[in-house]
Amino acid sequence: MNIEYKINASVSAEQFIELLRQSTLGARRPIDDRECMEGMVKNSNLMVSAWDGEKLIGISRSMTDFHYACYLSDLAIDEKYQNSGVGKKLLVYTQEQLGSKCKLILIAAPVANSYYEHIGFTNNQRCWVLEREQCISK
Structure with a gap:
């Protein structure tokens, strides 16, 4: 398996949807x-x-200031490539783009909790979510 990793390469909505x-x-x-x-x-x-040739097989999609916090919104790996180290490499390359004090922050699906703990993430109970249909009163 010859997987190529790219930083900020063009990914179409169609490719992203198919990967998801x-x-x-x-x-x-x-x-x-x-x-x-x-x-x-x-x-x-x-x-x-x-990428496996022209096929997008994994992505680490984030929003960050590169210095303090990086919110990892999606870590998606094609199921055919899971358990082969692709996810871990995507996280390594993501961290390499960040400053030395920048934290990588994510919300994990319950089934992924053991994976993130296994690779060194710590659980933080302080996350809060406000859905768009909920309104904050003025």
Whole structure:
């Protein structure tokens, strides 16, 4: 297997959607909302991608200031390539783009908790989420 890793390579919404379908993230992402998916790809400021030839087989998609915090929104690996080290390499290449004090922050699916703990992440109970349909009163 000759996987090529790229930093901020062009990824189309179609390629991203297909990868999400082939990974375990497709069920938890709005893959039927093309405008949203295009915005997710277009507005990420750090994407590390894994390619098997012309096929996108993995992605680490983040938003970051590169110095203090990097929010890893998606770590998706085609199921055919899972358990082969692709995810770990995507995280290594992501960290290499960040400053020495920059934290990598993510929200994991429950089934992925043991993976992140295994590779060195620590669990933080202080995460809060406000869904868009919820309103904060003025």
